[in-house]
Amino acid sequence: MNKCNPFVIQGYKGKTYFCDREEETTRLVDYINNQVNVTLFAFRRLGKTGLIRHVFELLKSNKKIVCIYVDILGTNNLTEFINQLATGIYNAFPPNKSLGKKIIETIQSLRPIISFDELSGNPTVTFNSARQEQQANTMGQLFAFLDQQNVNVVFAIDEFQQILTYPEKNIEALLRTQMQQLKKTTFIYCGSNQKMMHEIFNSAKRPFFASCTNLYLDFIPKEKYVLFIGKTFKRYKKTITDDAVDFICEFTMLHTFYTQYFCNRLFTKNIDKININDVKTTALEILKVQEPTFYQYRNLLTVGQWKMLKAIAKHERLYQPNAKDFITTNNLGSPSMVTRGIEALLTKEMVFYDTAVEKPYYEVYNKYLMRWLQTK
Ligand SMILES: Nc1ncnc2c1ncn2[C@@H]1O[C@H](COP(=O)(O)OP(=O)(O)O)[C@@H](O)[C@H]1O
Ligand SMILES: [Mg+2]
Incomplete structure (x- = not known):
């Protein structure tokens, strides 16, 4: 039996640890198969990134589709954005396959600096051009190259609202123009900040208006989460009473990360028959551990x-x-x-x-x- 905590609180660990999202998964796969560009909206920590990872995992066996994921939360301008995209592309293709080799050659012909991330060891691509036209050109060449290959590409750009904070003002128009020219590339634009995402996609005056289909991610329904929690504990020969699960759902209001985190903590206690008192104690402990952070918020x-x-x-x-x-x-x-x-x-x-x-x-x-x- 797997020793790791089955209530995942970071990243994606496979479908066994993933609760529900069946409908959203089907819809997203369907959009991808039909090359419909999508915006994925939801509150932070509800499961957007998890859903993308889950869908990409399912598509892994399809050799005709290449999935590229980039998170742009850490980027501050167009240069960093393009570097992030190029890094995503660079890492998405196995370098030992012929297509991978071609991609790497193409990226290298644009003369980037390729370095290795100190912590993860992953390659990072950096273009040094300071000129905006040059940068846009680089991005255009990368996209065009991908689009000419014999595969369909799915590009997920996470925390997309970040582009609104860049000093360059025409980035939406630039991206939209390039996106429109691609025949075999589908985009998933993902974002947590409702207001900013609406500004980009739902405002009639902006370049992205009406360019995508919106997918709203809601809370996982209670009955689905209840089953998932019970089933997961059972795999480890543990039981949990109905009122205890109810308490968890109520306490965390089914906000995915908080529900996962609660169960993760509860699991570490290694209790065979979990009851309401156990979950109440866990709740108090969680609040106690987080208290210093709450006081920090107060100071801010x-x-x-x-x-x-x-x-x-x-x-x-x-x-x-x-x-x-x-x-x-x-x-x-x-x-x-x-x-x-x-x-x-x-x-x-x-x-x-x-x-x-x-x-x-x-x-x-x-x-x-x-x-x-x-x-x-
Ligand atoms: N369907 C799910 N089942 C179980 N855990 C999930 C699910 N979706 C997300 N998570 C977990 O919840 C946390 C928050 O999800 P995440 O996808 O990072 O949210 P978002 O991208 O919307 O901010 C992560 O730790 C992730 O592992
Ligand atoms: Mg996310």
Whole structure:
């Protein structure tokens, strides 16, 4: 029996450890097979990257499809973006196959510096040209080259909203133009920041408007998660009572990372018959361990923002931040102060605003912080 913790909290470890997402997987595979460009929206830590990894794993056996994944969260400008894409391409093709050799030759003909990442040992491609036309040209050549090969390419660009922070202003137009010319390449644009992603894809004045099909990733349904948790413990000859699983789902509000993390911690305790008291103890322990981080958050926010955060946590889901009742009970000052406070918390990603439901609401992002604030 596998000794590693079956509740994965980092990366993707295979379909045995992956809960549900069957419908989304089918849809995504279908889009890829039909070369439909997709935007994948969801809150942070809900499972976007996991879903892409899962789908790419399934497509691995298809020799006609090459999947390339790049995460651009760490990039700050067009040069870094292109370097990241080139690195993704460079690493996606096995260098011992003829196509891999061709790709490497093509990249090398563009004269990059190829170095090795100190930690992972993976090759990193860096182009040094400072001129924007030159950079765009490099990107165009790479895409065009890929598109001429006898394979379909799927390009997943994770944390795509990051392009809005680049100093170059025409990057969307540039990308869109190049994307349009490709015949055998499908793009998956993935992003957590709802507002920024909407700005790129749903604004009629922008280059990407109406260029992709939107896929919203929702919370995993409770019945699916309950089954997954029970089944996973059972594989290790452990049982968990229904009320204990219910408690976990409720405590973490089914926000994937927090649910996974909870079960991961619980698993390490090596209890054979898990009951409600065990999960309550685990909950308290998790909050205790995270407490120093919560105090750090407090130091990073203004007194007003912290008070606002606490008020939102207590409401769990806040529908009307400008309601008189809410403002006076929580002593938040004027409606304009509330508006500014919420704006700041949204920007800092301490709070999210869910607009994909009939009645939009605000909620504290970090479920453990939310539970901890509720006890204060
Ligand atoms: N369907 C799933 N089943 C089990 N664990 C998942 C699932 N989706 C995501 N995870 C785990 O949850 C955490 C957050 O998921 P991630 O894909 O990184 O979220 P996002 O990219 O939306 O921020 C990761 O640790 C990942 O391993
Ligand atoms: Mg991610």
